[in-house]
Amino acid sequence: MIEKKVKIINNAGMHTRPAATIVKLAAKYKCEFYLNKDGLHINGKSIIGVMTLAAEKGSEIILTFDGEDEELAAKDILDFFNRGFDEL
C-alpha cells in the first residue's frame, strides 16, 4: 500500500472539473484508491464521493493506493495534483 500526503495548490481548489479528471484517471487502474480528509474516507473511483470533499487551496489530503498497479496509479494521480490540476 502506498500512502501520500498532497496539497491543493491551484486557486480554485478541487472543483468539479478536476474531481472528474481524478476519477477518470483512477478508473484506468485496478488498485484501490482512497482520499482521506477531515475524517472522511472517500473511494476515489466514485465521482459523487470525490465531489463531497471540499478542498480549498492550501488544504491537505492523504491519498492511499492499494493493489498490483498501485505505483503507476500513485504516480499518475500525484502528478495531476502536483500540476495544480493543470490550472496553474
Place this chain on the structure above:
Amino acid sequence: MKQEYHNIIKGIAAAPGIAISKAHLYIKEKEQITNELISNVDEALENLEIALEQSKKELKKIFSLAVDKLGEKRAAIFEAQIMILDDPILISTIQTRIKLEKHSPEYVVNDEITKYTDLMNLSHESYMKERSHDIEDIKNRIIRNLRKKKWKSRIVNDVIVVTSTITPSDTVLFSRVNVKGYVTDFGGLTSHAAIVARSLNIPAVVGVHEATNNINEDDTIIIDGYKGEVVINPDDKQLHEYQRKIEKLIKQDKEFHKLRELPAKTLDRREIQLQANLDLTDEMDYIVHNCAKGIGLVRTEQLFEAFEVFPDEEIQFNVYKSIAEQIYPETVIVRTFDIGGDKVLPVDLKEPNPFLGWRGIRLLLDNPYLFKTQVRAILRASTHKNIKIMLPMIASLDEVLLSKNIIEDCKTDLRKEGKPFDKHIEIGIMVEIPSAAVMIKDFSNEVDFVSIGTNDLIQYLLAVDRGNDIVSKNYQEFHPAVVRTLHHIISEGFKSKIKVSMCGEMAADPFAVPLLIGLGLNSISVSASAIPQVKKIIRSLKYKELKSLASKCLKLKSEKEINELLHNFYKTKLLDQIKNLY
C-alpha cells in the same frame, strides 16, 4: 326549474367536446417517496437500469445543445452528472440495497444520494451548497424517470386525465394512449394542455384549482369542454342529459363532414385559405381528412420530445419529406425550432423570465450547428417545391438577415454535395413580438410571408403571462391594442405585397373569425379539429358586413365594448347557422 348541483366544479373551457369516463389522477410533485417494499427484485433492477439510461440520454441531449452557451464551468457539471450515472460505487451500492432490503429503487436512490448531499450541506463553503443542488438535480432526474416508467405502465386507455399541470413531455406520453380528456388545476386557455387537447380533438377544462383534491381515482366524471365544467360522479339525470348532448354532437359532426369538400368562401365569394396547424405527427390523417388547404404551421420542436436523442439531419429530413408528400400539392410551412419559453425541454437552464429569455431564433443563432442541421433537412425535403421556412420569435431585422445568410450557406453546401432542393424556397417570419409588428413594413422587404402568432403577440403586447391563471383574465384577445396591432400588420403587409397569415389560437375562436376576415386576413391556420366550424362560419357571412364590423371595432376603446359587439354579431348572424349546444 333549474336544479343546483353540488358535484360540479368549474374551470376554463379550453378545448371543446364532452367526454364521460373514469378519472385517472396523474400526480407528480406531491408524490412522496414511500418506504414501500417490492416483490419483484429483477423488475426493480431493470427499471433502475432504464431510468439511468434515460437520464443519461436526457443529459447528453442538453449537453449537445448547451455546451457552447453554458461555458466550461456548467459543462463540467453536466459531465460530472453523466459520470454519476455510471459511478461504480454508487450504482452497485444502490443495486445491492435493492436486492437485500427489497426497497423500491426510488426509495434507495433517494436515500443513498441524500447521504452525499447531506455531507455537502455540512460544509461551510458556499460552493458546496451549490454543488449539493447539482447532485439533487441528478437525483430528481433519476427518480422522475423511475416514476415515468411506473406511470407509463399505469396509464390505461380511455381515461380522463386529472392533473395539476401538463408539461409538453407529459402530452407525448398521453398521446400514445387513448386519453378521453384533460382536467387540470392550473393553466389558462393557451397553456400547453389546452393546445394539445384541441389538436387531438379531445375536451379539456383547465384552471379548475381544486380538481386533484376533489376528484378521486376511478371516479366517473363528465368533462364539458364547452362550459368549462366537470361533473364528479354524476347522478342518472346528469348522465342522461350528457349522453343526449353527445348524441347531438355526433349529429353535428356528420353535418360538418358534408362541408369537407366545399371551399371556405364567404357569401359574397371572398375565398379564405383555411390551413391546419400540425402539432404531433399523429394528427396528419386528421388534417388530410378535414381537407385543409395546406399546413400553416409545423411545430418542429416536438421532434425533441418524439425522439429520445437529438433528431439528426436524416431523421428530420424524413419527417419533413413525409409531411410535404402527404399534403402535396398543398404547401406546408415548417417553423424552425421554437425551443425555450414554455416550449419543450431542453436546457436545464433556469431563467428568471423564460418567455423573455433564450428562446426561438435567439437560441438557434447561438447554436449554428443545430440551426444548420434543421435548415439542411428542410431544404432537402423541399424538392416538390411545397415547403416554406418560417423563423420564430423575430424581434429585429438583424435576426432575419443572419438567418438568411445561414440558409444561403446551407444552399451552397447542398449544391456542392449535389443534393437537390427548391432554389426559390420562401422564407417567412412569425410576427409575435411587438417590435416586429411595429416594423412590419421593413420586415416585408426581407421576407416572402409573415404569420401572426397571436398567443405570444398578445402576451407580449399586454404583458400578461398566458399560463398564469391569476392574470389570465387580463389576457384579452379583443383588447383594442390587439385589434389595432392586427390591423396594422395586415394592412401594411398587404401594401408591401407579402402574404399575411395567422396561426395563433385566436384564428380558431368563433367570435374572432368574423373580425379577422373583416380586417382583411385571407389566410388562417387552425387546429385540424376547428376547420369544419371555422369553414361553416366563413360560409355563412358576407365580407362586406365583416369589413364594417372590423372598422367599428377599430374605433372602440375598451375590450368590453369590442367583446360585446362581436358576441352580438355572433348571436344575430351566426347562432342559427352554428348549432350551438347551449
